[in-house]
Amino acid sequence: MHVFVSALLGGLLIGLAASLMMFLIGRIAGVSGIASKAIRNPRQQSWSLAFLLGLVIGTSFFHNLSGASAPQLDTSATLLIISGLLVGLGTRLASGCTSGHGICGLARLSSRSLVAVAAFMITAMVTVFLRFQG
Incomplete structure (x- = not known):
């Protein structure tokens, strides 16, 4: 597909x-x-x-x-665990996750969700830029 x-x-x-x-x-x-x-x-x-x-x-x-075949990860398990913990911390600080804010919150025109999704997107763009720079 x-x-x-x-x-x-x-x-x-x-x-x-x-x-x-x-x-x-x-x-x-x-x-x-x-x-x-x-x-x-x-x-x-x-x-x-x-x-x-x-x-x-x-x-x-x-x-x-x-x-489809399973994706192959070239990242250490330690880095994945740390990343997961940081996502959990961010979820707690943002009072919700991407599904709650991005799917449901934006559909309800929640201003808190708009701010949260903007923060998610900016952080993702900066992270990708820093990760793949050079």
Whole structure:
């Protein structure tokens, strides 16, 4: 499948899932908030865990369906762990993650989400520039 087509289908499915979640159960599809609920709130644990499990199973299913090979990483495990921790810290400081702010927050015209997404994008551009400079 062409990269453009798979990206388009992925975006449509993410938008559909976020819309259904908002309209059916009144929740925002922010993955960091859902993961936090799965850990901290036993009453909301079942649907939170089901959502997170669905992300893993859905990703595996569509990856296998595409026939693509697994990506090869040339980065050390230590750097990946540090990067993950920094993303977690940024998520906490921004009061949400890219899915919560970028997909759901912008759709609701949230000014806080607009600022957060602008910060995400600027940081990503600077990081790519510094990483691949020269």
